Amino acid sequence: MKNYLNLLFLGLGVCSCSFLPQKSFQEEFSDLEEMVDRLEDQGAFMSQSLDSLAHFYEDQIARFDSLLTFADYDKYLIEGPFSTATPGLDSTKSSIIILNTTSDREQALQEVAATNFLDVHFAQFVKRNELVAQVYSNSALQVSRVYPCYDHKNIVDPNIDVTQFNFYYAANEINNPNKGLVWIPDAYVDPAGRGWIVSLVHPIYKDNSLFAVLGVDFTVDDVIYTYLQDYDGEYLLVNAKGDIVAGKAGAIETISMPPLKNHVYRETVKSENFRVSDFNLFQSRSKEVRKMAQEFLLNKKKVFEFNEEKNLKVALCLPFEEIDWYMIQIIPNS
Template structure:
């Protein structure tokens, strides 16, 4: 997972450099820009998913401080569409790539049902996929992972994001981002492994995991019996699937040993269905991979 994340980070860095060149030459590019392929209705681009694979979904949010400048920004950044499309083709594990700007312009590829999903009155800079890359949260101005899975406003469910800030004269102009879906993490990685695994963040929230592993840790029963379906549902509350909220004292002790004490092994004495567990910490994000071993 970390290797694939590193490959994607390098690819996103290339996109960021391309975008930076656009901004350096924005005046000349605007003068020479061809007619925009986008038409708008109430701030939303009117192209539909599957209609034209070369286009993104573009929004000029009602919160924009200057609509004329926002429209110029759309025209200037239309060149990113071909780069976004190439990125997704070359990085099939990515769910989407996007740009959100301080001018409240959002561009997401592939296109999605934007009008029925996004509230046009939101302030995009208030979301963690923007502010986690700002100077206060990311003083190095480099690539940064959002450490916690969150619900995607574009309807992708629970996701993990990699961000790259774009500055103009030391002012944050926009944030590039790319998303993994949690369900993709499960299908691509956990389901390919023998054994019972869960992924948790530093707070003890279960980000992903196999159903038997989750239920063996005295978590709530999984509706639909599939964690990947549960996390896409309205009734899902991540706090319900936190190791520190387990009904089992030993599971809570295991969480303390792994997440707080940074130990790698734990033995169960009182849990009849569990023998022991081992834990490894990720390098790029503050996550932990835990394997639990049942008593047979």
């Protein structure tokens, strides 16, 4: 990205950007670049880890009959759709769901037993990747295995078809013909109350058919606030639709967004009355902020100078490379 920034600064040198000296301007963009690079490095490490786990999973599934021969059918007690494992009581177990939409429950029970080997590898994956919220497998036979164990009985509707959700179909044969890693482009609010979740998925094939989708979720709250706190200034992380995925309270308040719960955005997104549309740049009460969103997200500009908002001077923006996100710095008038 550094070569890209050098070209950017050359271009800015011939424009009339009098609001910020070029030296300071470059310093501000250097901070943005560092933040984006650190986050993308974390994403790259996560990708490599999941890719390795996916290859191991496929290698094991290729000898499915052998797995069944030595499977521990008694490891999980499954009552109706749900396993009886309780969150917090056994750190070696996942939450298992055999959804009511399965086409063959007996075969699904066999699949659970055959894939019990995943538990220890899921646990190791979470231990090595401290920012991971959960790692999981959702199969074509409607078997869901999620680690760590969670309160699945009170959260998941057992009548859903998991193949109709983006964390499954984004990796299927049609949407992912290369059969590799896929970032889910839009963060979403987790129903279990963990705030914004981002997913990375990888298809698992057996005999050239999609057997399952392996995935990992991590909370934007854990990742972003770890990085934002290291930098002075007011920052926003937004997706391509203009939704504010994360940000400092000062930045959100200065761009005419709704009042924050307890003055902290991370608490606001966890509250029951949170609405994504309220925290979208295109829904700001400020016409100039809406214009800023258009310039950054639609016109791919990197600098926006405020003329009407007297408390704001300029906003700077850099895009991510691997996911359709943008880091924005809001610079107020001193």
